[in-house]
Amino acid sequence: MIDHATRAKRFNADEKKVNWHDETLWFVRHKRDLSSKGIPEWEQLRELAAAIKANVLSHLDEYLLEFEKNAIANGIQVHWAKNAEEHNQIVHQIIQKVKGKKVVKSKSMLTEECHLNEYLEERQIEVIDTDLGERIIQLSKEAPSHIVMPAIHMKKEEVGDLFHEKLGTPAGLYDPQLLTAAAREQLRFRFLQADVALTGVNFAIAETGGFVVCTNEGNADMGVHLAPVHIACMGIEKLIPKVEHLGVFLRLLARSATGQPITAYSSHFRTPRPGCEMHIVLVDNGRTELLGRPDFRKSLNCIRCGACMNTCPIYRRSGGHSYDYTIPGPIGSILSPNIDMRKHSSLPFASTLCGSCSDVCPVKIDIHTQLYKWRQIIAKEGHLPASKRWSMRMAGWLMAHPTLFRLSGKVGRRILSILPRQLVYGRWNEWGKAREMPPPPAQSFHDWYLNNRNNGKK
Amino acid sequence: MMKVGLFIPCYVDQFYPQVAIATLKLLENLGVTVEYPLQQTCCGQPMANAGCEEDSVQAARLFVRNFHHFDYIVSPSGSCSLHVEEHYDVLDPTPEVQKVRANIYELTEFLIDILQVKTLDAYFPYKVGYHASCHGLRGLRLGHASELNRPDFSKPHQLLHMVKGIELVPLDRPDECCGFGGTFSVSEEAISVKMGKDRIADHSRHGAEVITAADMSCLMHLEGLLRRQNSPIKVMHIAEILNATQN
Structure with missing residues (x-):
């Protein structure tokens, strides 16, 4: 492996x-x-955010039901998915029901987690990622390498070559602004044609049944404002209890992510437009199990x-x-x-x-x-790996036996000082590929101490 | 009078006796009576960090047997001190275990917090770069970590500023990890080496003649790279600098 x-x-x-x-x-x-x-109160904000999340995770069942009730009252259709497969099936069914063929997606790590794109493409539905970074990796058929900057592993020259091949931009065009404009032109056309717009969710608010999507490019808004159907997919840990808690997280999120005071768009969604549909898919996919592991549940605090x-x-x-x-x-x-x-x-x-x-x-x-x-x-x-397992077992045993530890130290240092260099730096020696071994001294501290401080007592 | 036990990490005992000697002499010169328990080996961290906590239990028990009767345990290693403090929950919380976990001190924190050292009779006329070892910095909070929005402070820097003749060089990344990380240094060799090279470049760019730290393990890793590169930059544990005199 x-x-x-x-x-x-x-x-x-x-x-x-x-x-x-x-x-x-x-x-x-x-x-x-x-x-x-x-902001001077940064550390207090972190404390507060962690406390709000601890409360959410301790009452997740109640908040989820409260959210569902309020979302339904707002006219949103709520779906529950136990795992990635159920999530993909639900999204597919919604699209099928409205006879959708073309979907525009604004970045959602959850749909990446569930491998939704592949699932829909196998079923002859076109999915277009509309964030620039996501679009780049969709064209290069790669997975995101970062959750906020999915194409951060690519240099502008690589993007230019990719766009030349896939979008027909002139060869050798590496200017980021012009490349962005080229992607934008193609995307605008897709936005206008889309039957369904998919988004993620940054925060869902239990007391209102509404949710917030944070973007910098405005593509989430563009998608959902044009398409008659909006599907928002969220992990069940994205809940916050009240609107007043939103300020804490919005202040933390963009500053932590990119150093911006706030994302360019914090879009609030609460109810479908007249004649349109709004769906929310609440996804577990291992989160409940994580909630049940006391040492690890805090990882559900993550705001990505x-x-x-x-x-x-x-x-x-x-x-x-x-x-x-x-x-x-x-x-x-x-x-x-x-x-x-x-x-x-x-x-x-x-x-x-x-x-x-x-x-x-x-x-x-x-x-x-x-x-x-x-x-x-x-x-x-x-x-x-077995080698690590056994070497640790040996080390543990050796460290429990002081006399043997000292003896093997002495022997080891002696061997190290007389062995020819090519033997010390053999292929087995990972340390020594780029680093010298520490030069072995003639005596250990233990020996020195016996001779200099302990009055010769052993 | 307080009873102080000296804990010397296993690899320092075997490879860097001069660091242990400097630590002992530094404490003695400050009027502390120090005892070095002869049956000590290792705190257990190498096994535990590799995922094998079970294999660290015997070493940890031995540590407690060796050190539980001291008022303070002092060690020239932030990493080993943190391990005792944080991870001895592998042992039953007997009074001895609790006492050891509460009384373990990394050298610079002992000098600043317990001895409240204000001056030192040390002289070291070189350009020195201080490497803030992670476990001391973010584990023991020997200083302010750059991620946090809290007041700036550093116990090791406080002590280094007491040394006459020293010139501390600034760094572009004052608290980035060196890449040692115990077994990480061999299991993730490529990244470990790259991290070390990048740390050295930062010190070198700023004219450091000596790189110092409160943890010899980071320095062992950096020294290995420096010697392979035939670099004139030396590594020295902070105890060696604090104990350096004009003669």
């Missing part, structure tokens, strides 16, 4: 591109720093800002695709084992546990602590 390390190594074959990727995302992290430090990716020194140098999961980076590494532990068993180890993700998180998810805890479960379930 190909693990994170293997994919990360591949990404690192082009060091210049790694530097560019790292610096681009660090720039976003820097903008986030400037913007979050612009992507700040943990921008700050993560591993993500910045390994790229989003190295995670091979819809949601990459630190948050993806704690969400994915809940979905498929074996497949994603290397992700909680794709971290130094530096803790930057937890400190940057606007809703205070203890991401690095959860990474540590997933490691324990993954090892217990037998998903560690």
